[in-house]
Amino acid sequence: MSEVKGYAATSELSGLAPFQFQRRAPRPDDVSIEIEYCGVCHTDIHFAANDWGRTNYPVVPGHEIIGRVTAVGNDVNQFTVGQRVGVGCMVDSCRQCASCDQGLEQYCREGMTPTYNGVDRHDGERTFGGYSDSIVVSERFVVSVPDALDPATAAPILCAGITTYSPLKHFGVGKGHKVGVIGMGGLGHMGVKFARALGAEVTLFTRSQSKEAEARKQGADHVIISTDPEQMAAATERFDFLLDTIPVPHDLNPYLQTLAVNGAHILVGLIEPIDPTVHSRNLIGKRRILTGSLIGGMPETQEVLDFCAEHGIECDIEMLDIRNINEAYERMKKGDVKYRFVIDMKTLNNA
Amino acid sequence: MSEVKGYAATSELSGLAPFQFQRRAPRPDDVSIEIEYCGVCHTDIHFAANDWGRTNYPVVPGHEIIGRVTAVGNDVNQFTVGQRVGVGCMVDSCRQCASCDQGLEQYCREGMTPTYNGVDRHDGERTFGGYSDSIVVSERFVVSVPDALDPATAAPILCAGITTYSPLKHFGVGKGHKVGVIGMGGLGHMGVKFARALGAEVTLFTRSQSKEAEARKQGADHVIISTDPEQMAAATERFDFLLDTIPVPHDLNPYLQTLAVNGAHILVGLIEPIDPTVHSRNLIGKRRILTGSLIGGMPETQEVLDFCAEHGIECDIEMLDIRNINEAYERMKKGDVKYRFVIDMKTLNNA
Numbered sequence: 001m002s003e004v005k006g007y008a009a010t011s012e013l014s015g016l017a018p019f020q021f022q023r024r025a026p027r028p029d030d031v032s033i034e035i036e037y038c039g040v041c042h043t044d045i046h047f048a049a050n051d052w053g054r055t056n057y058p059v060v061p062g063h064e065i066i067g068r069v070t071a072v073g074n075d076v077n078q079f080t081v082g083q084r085v086g087v088g089c090m091v092d093s094c095r096q097c098a099s100c101d102q103g104l105e106q107y108c109r110e111g112m113t114p115t116y117n118g119v120d121r122h123d124g125e126r127t128f129g130g131y132s133d134s135i136v137v138s139e140r141f142v143v144s145v146p147d148a149l150d151p152a153t154a155a156p157i158l159c160a161g162i163t164t165y166s167p168l169k170h171f172g173v174g175k176g177h178k179v180g181v182i183g184m185g186g187l188g189h190m191g192v193k194f195a196r197a198l199g200a201e202v203t204l205f206t207r208s209q210s211k212e213a214e215a216r217k218q219g220a221d222h223v224i225i226s227t228d229p230e231q232m233a234a235a236t237e238r239f240d241f242l243l244d245t246i247p248v249p250h251d252l253n254p255y256l257q258t259l260a261v262n263g264a265h266i267l268v269g270l271i272e273p274i275d276p277t278v279h280s281r282n283l284i285g286k287r288r289i290l291t292g293s294l295i296g297g298m299p300e301t302q303e304v305l306d307f308c309a310e311h312g313i314e315c316d317i318e319m320l321d322i323r324n325i326n327e328a329y330e331r332m333k334k335g336d337v338k339y340r341f342v343i344d345m346k347t348l349n350n351a
Numbered sequence: 352m353s354e355v356k357g358y359a360a361t362s363e364l365s366g367l368a369p370f371q372f373q374r375r376a377p378r379p380d381d382v383s384i385e386i387e388y389c390g391v392c393h394t395d396i397h398f399a400a401n402d403w404g405r406t407n408y409p410v411v412p413g414h415e416i417i418g419r420v421t422a423v424g425n426d427v428n429q430f431t432v433g434q435r436v437g438v439g440c441m442v443d444s445c446r447q448c449a450s451c452d453q454g455l456e457q458y459c460r461e462g463m464t465p466t467y468n469g470v471d472r473h474d475g476e477r478t479f480g481g482y483s484d485s486i487v488v489s490e491r492f493v494v495s496v497p498d499a500l501d502p503a504t505a506a507p508i509l510c511a512g513i514t515t516y517s518p519l520k521h522f523g524v525g526k527g528h529k530v531g532v533i534g535m536g537g538l539g540h541m542g543v544k545f546a547r548a549l550g551a552e553v554t555l556f557t558r559s560q561s562k563e564a565e566a567r568k569q570g571a572d573h574v575i576i577s578t579d580p581e582q583m584a585a586a587t588e589r590f591d592f593l594l595d596t597i598p599v600p601h602d603l604n605p606y607l608q609t610l611a612v613n614g615a616h617i618l619v620g621l622i623e624p625i626d627p628t629v630h631s632r633n634l635i636g637k638r639r640i641l642t643g644s645l646i647g648g649m650p651e652t653q654e655v656l657d658f659c660a661e662h663g664i665e666c667d668i669e670m671l672d673i674r675n676i677n678e679a680y681e682r683m684k685k686g687d688v689k690y691r692f693v694i695d696m697k698t699l700n701n702a
Binding site for chain 1: 460518521588611618619622627628629630631632634635636642643644645
């Protein structure tokens with residue numbers, strides 16, 4: 001066991017504060033990592049505040065982790081000490097089901113082990129995330145970070161990036177396709193970059209005229225103001241794919257109507273607490289698809305990092321001192337960040 | 352113009368009664384058809400009673416039409432007098448959009464012209480359906496009925512058949528797949544037959560234990576009683592496809608949970624008036640698809656007739672004297688028909 005320094009929420013109202021805890025002694029297949037950067041995901045806020053009613057306190061959030069290998073177990077083959085690596089939303093799975101066999105560990109039949117607020121399958125201990133100075137993770141759930149990537153801007157690729165990349169790849173987005181990205185936050189701005197890099201014509205749907213210039217800067221060819229019924233009507237049957245990054249209740253039906261025959265509306269943000277009501281005629285009448293996608297498997301998480309290195313894609317970030325994490329959460333709730341906070345973990349030393 | 356004998360509803364409360372009306376003089380691309388048989392679809396009941404608020408009275412229902420060619424226009428190439436032919440749910444479309452170009456006339460950008468309760472695109476006259484002794488239809492929307500098919504049992508293939516066949520083909524159902532068919536009425540029993548003929552392992556979901564023996568007779572390998580939570584739970588993540596033929600409000604979520612990763616829940620019955628609420632986690636958590644499908648295009652309507660001839664598939668029908676049509680509607684509302692009424696149009700002579 002080793003003593004670890006981090007930040008945790010200890011109750012629904014506590015906010016985040018410095019927290020000392022134990023990490024397990026490394027097992028033979030484990031990689032020990034000194035954390036350099038950790039992205040801040042909306043999910044972290046929900047777990048810290050127990051918005052979904054399933055938080056076990058104390059919780060150490062963080063699942064967009066970049067760091068350096070400090071030690072490897074005897075069975076580790078792919079990683080060496082000093083190498084830069086990443087850890088995303090999961091740290092284990094059953095490794096035996098059909099999904100795991102296909103490298104789709106996120107859809108593990110028994111459920112993946114989340115990077116935080118989970119329970120280790122082997123020792124029954126709780127998992128703690130990346131708002132900390134180090135982590136120990138089984139080799140299968142560690143990815144290599146290409147040298148060409150800036151380690152800080154790469155951190156959000158581990159969640160915001162893979163979550164938007166995976167469905168675009170799975171559903172075959174490419175040249176000649178018209179893709180609509182709904183919402184431009186951490187996920188949405190990455191979705192715009194990926195869709196464009198894959199060769200598609202990209203339109204951003206946003207409620208706010210003020211985001212138009214920014215959307216074009218990110219690579220959007222067109223912008224539709226989703227609150228303008230005329231703009232929405234003019235887009236009827238235009239798109240092959242919609243990548244819907246909005247994690248709060250919204251009416252899907254006006255968006256569905258902008259899909260062409262055989263078009264697919266892909267949800268990547270869990271819509272809670274209110275689920276969408278879908279007019280069946282909007283699906284049946286044009287053979288449209290409503291679907292969803294959850295992060296990505298480990299092979300694809302490696303793939304997206306390599307893709308980003310090859311195409312020069314990085315997440316737009318604002319660097320954060322961990323001592324300001326509670327203020328950062330408040331700003332994120334107001335959408336006041338372009339587009340992801342990334343914690344510089346060296347600041348833990350001052351905490 | 353020619354005088355036609357049929358049955359129509361003239362108001363919401365009238366029921367159906369004998370009705371004389373005019374058909375257009377044939378145009379050069381028209382096929383004139385003497386109707387031998389017409390299937391009775393649930394949609395007919397809804398239009399006769401104006402359940403959907405879009406009936407223009409008088410309405411002559413009927414879109415599962417089988418008959419003999421009595422005349423062809425000068426531009427007709429594929430049909431000759433005396434040939435047995437079929438007409439389904441549509442009699443025209445724009446013929447110019449991307450969907451029409453692909454033989455997906457049912458998804459026509461401008462909307463297909465329905466066989467009844469529609470408006471002819473050329474002369475602006477109303478369309479009247481197959482509860483009548485004859486019909487005039489443009490060649491493109493007429494299909495050939497193979498000699499091997501019994502003309503009466505073939506009639507429902509024009510709607511119940513193509514509606515279930517098309518999505519199974521489009522989504523690639525075949526050997527090695529597990530298909531669940533939800534509901535066993537006119538559509539459901541055809542879905543079971545097609546899924547089996549395509550090589551899939553077929554399970555029927557039904558609320559009623561009493562349908563189990565019948566489902567197995569139709570070709571189902573397994574039966575799940577959908578009102579039994581234990582049976583539903585035991586089927587978690589089992590199916591690759593669900594063909595959902597239930598046209599009334601029902602909770603989709605328990606069915607979605609029986610889909611494996613990447614599985615597709617296909618709606619073929621418009622769910623009205625209440626639309627389904629979908630828990631987004633049931634889609635996102637396993638990358639499942641909720642979709643829908645509307646009848647089929649003209650090339651595929653010909654294909655399904657040929658497929659039925661090749662595989663000896665026919666609809667289970669009860670032959671109906673048109674004078675008993677109102678009684679038949681009452682029985683259909685109670686689900687009391689195995690599985691489709693087909694009107695013997697010779698009985699019009701006695702009406």
